[in-house]
Amino acid sequence: MPRYVALMRAVNVGGRSVPMARLRDVLADLGLEGIGTYIQTGNAFFDSPRRDRAKLRAEIERALDDAFGFAVPTLLRTVSELEASLARDPFADSPPVGDAIRHVIVFIDRPLPRSAELPSTAPRDEFELLSATGGEVYVLLRRIAGRTGNPAAYIEKRYDRVATARWFHTTQKILDAASR
Secondary structure: OOEEEEEEEEOOOOOOOOOOOHHHHHHHHHOOOOEEOOOOOEEEEEOOOOOOHHHHHHHHHHHHHHHHHOOOEEEEEEEEHHHHHHOOOOOOOOOOOOOOOEEEEEEEEOOOOOOOOOOEEEOOOOOEEEOOOOOOOEEEEEOOOOOOOHHHHHHHHOOOOEEEEEEEHHHHHHHEEEEE
């Protein structure tokens, strides 16, 4: 039975409250098993025999909308897919993480268009899209004058994709929690 990781966008920000206990209940009501969550930002994992990922994603999104009264775009990965995302690690030649630099994975619902030229830098130089696979974009995020850009919002607007971002090191922690 596949173990899935659900990566939800815009949870517990901007008045969009999703208590993790309630989230686990909503997922359990869908018949999902072995449910857990990691931190308060919309990371859940569960077991399900369902193989139709698009249908499962739609069911989860519908249930979340019904339960919380707003859309919660959700991307699904299996544990092995998340392991592969981390194993690709294109940040080896990037500046190390620190106050001004972050390594980010932006998960997307489908590949970027062939016309997307990578690497590419955001208009205000606040981040660089380093590389992409069919399901993620690897981003070097820069803090400029105390602010960072939003690469997920940029990708959604520029490429018409559903996107949600996680720090690279947080993605490892999500994987560790899902693998227990």
